[in-house]
Amino acid sequence: QSALTQPASVSGSPGQSITISCTGTSSDVGGYNYVSWYQQHPGKAPKLMIYDVSNRPSGVSNRFSGSKSGNTASLTISGLQAEDEADYYCNSFTDKSNPYVFGTGTKVTVL
């Protein structure tokens, strides 16, 4: 069972917006509205940023938003800030042998 595909890296200047894609199949991203996104700083545990494609947990900045089109989900960070520099992983529920699959991860760099 392959991981969901994410770009290895995305960068932007402070204040800009960036979008991270997460491509799967109709058996995972395209088939369910159970896509979540996690932010991970070096040496730290992942932090939930988005769940169910576009919902933000309490306490997460509204600069983070999620969406989905077909088999591709996206995380957009607007008004990029230095503290947003981290690794980001998508995750989806699937109907394959393993019920959950993570994306390959994207390193976000703030220039």
Next chain:
Amino acid sequence: QVQLVQSGAEVKKPGASVKVSCKTSGYTFADYYMHWVRQAPGQGLEWMGWVNPNSGDTSYSQKFQGRVTMTRDTSITTAYMDLSSLTSDDTAVYFCAREGATLRHCDYWGQGTLVTVSS
């Protein structure tokens, strides 16, 4: 507040087993599935499985079937992940993570436990 506190780092020899614990507090332990996720050095996240603390039911990634056992002790609100027949490829940080109330995502994570497999 919800807390998941994991046991400390472990060093194991190839072929050995390791048991990682995840002590929880701040919520009703039996009401939320517990997932285990690992991350090899410099690599991405990998889902290993979950345990239903209420029933003890489990679901494991095919990759770990036959080698992993996830259990819980409701009396001390602690979940456990036992991995056997360790190889150097199992060197990783292991996280426990609580599944959120609306399901299919993890809203609280433990701090991670580094397991090093080396002869």
